[in-house]
Amino acid sequence: QQQVKQSPQSLIVQKGGISIINCAYENTAFDYFPWYQQFPGKGPALLIAIRPDVSEKKEGRFTISFNKSAKQFSLHIMDSQPGDSATYFCAAIPDTGRRALTFGSGTRLQVQP
Amino acid sequence: NAGVTQTPKFRILKIGQSMTLQCAQDMNHNYMYWYRQDPGMGLKLIYYSVGAGITDKGEVPNGYNVSRSTTEDFPLRLELAAPSQTSVYFCASSYSVQGARGGYTFGSGTRLTVV
Numbered sequence: 001q002q003q004v005k006q007s008p009q010s011l012i013v014q015k016g017g018i019s020i021i022n023c024a025y026e027n028t029a030f031d032y033f034p035w036y037q038q039f040p041g042k043g044p045a046l047l048i049a050i051r052p053d054v055s056e057k058k059e060g061r062f063t064i065s066f067n068k069s070a071k072q073f074s075l076h077i078m079d080s081q082p083g084d085s086a087t088y089f090c091a092a093i094p095d096t097g098r099r100a101l102t103f104g105s106g107t108r109l110q111v112q113p
Numbered sequence: 114n115a116g117v118t119q120t121p122k123f124r125i126l127k128i129g130q131s132m133t134l135q136c137a138q139d140m141n142h143n144y145m146y147w148y149r150q151d152p153g154m155g156l157k158l159i160y161y162s163v164g165a166g167i168t169d170k171g172e173v174p175n176g177y178n179v180s181r182s183t184t185e186d187f188p189l190r191l192e193l194a195a196p197s198q199t200s201v202y203f204c205a206s207s208y209s210v211q212g213a214r215g216g217y218t219f220g221s222g223t224r225l226t227v228v
Contacts, residue, residue: 006155009153032211034216036216036217041221041222042219042221042222043117043203043205043219043220043221043222044156044203044217044219045216045219046216046217049216089155089156093210093211098158098161098169098171099144099161099163099210100146100158100161100171101146101158101211101217102158102172103148103155103156103157104155105153105154105155106153106155
């Protein structure tokens with residue numbers, strides 16, 4: 001019930017294209033869904049986050065779409081740039097029980113110039 | 114501010130040896146976490162702490178121990194190292210339980226190899 005499933009494992013996008021990463025969860029107690037970005041040799045850093053009471057959140061070129069009934073959420077990166085090349089993790093945390101983020105398995109994004 | 118500081122950055126252990134991974138934060142965060150990162154597996158929670166003197170098991174606690182005697186420090190102890198513990202270990206801290214305010218702040222990681 002703690003699992004968050006993420007796809008694809010890797011993604012190659014041309015500069016200027018749209019990158020889409022998907023996540024699904026089972027635990028209905030999850031009530032906060034952040035995305036983290038990790039560059040090689042560094043720890044992950046918060047990119048953007050959403051709560052289940054909204055269906056979409058946008059910050060610059062990054063958008064989270066959230067479908068509560070399907071228990072799915074996704075990250076869209078518009079106008080992808082080579083500097084966006086990194087590993088992206090979705091995550092979730094419940095409002096009860098284990099009070100720590102459960103992470104997806106990660107997506108390695110490569111944006112080709 | 115230094116943020117979250119992890120030491121050492123790299124370490125090679127022999128099977129059966131023990132070691133402590135150090136983690137310190139200077140942001141006065143109550144919440145601290147240890148994760149391990151294996152290729153293609155994401156980050157798995159080992160232990161976490163909601164404040165000094167309080168620790169709790171995560172998803173993969175076997176073979177590890179932690180203590181939280183101060184707000185700043187959260188060391189991770191490996192007893193009787195095994196090859197399965199070869200991984201990159203990340204310590205993190207947060208201001209709030211969900212990390213909503215600023216997110217989790219991660220250290221730069223400790224790459225551990227057990228041979």
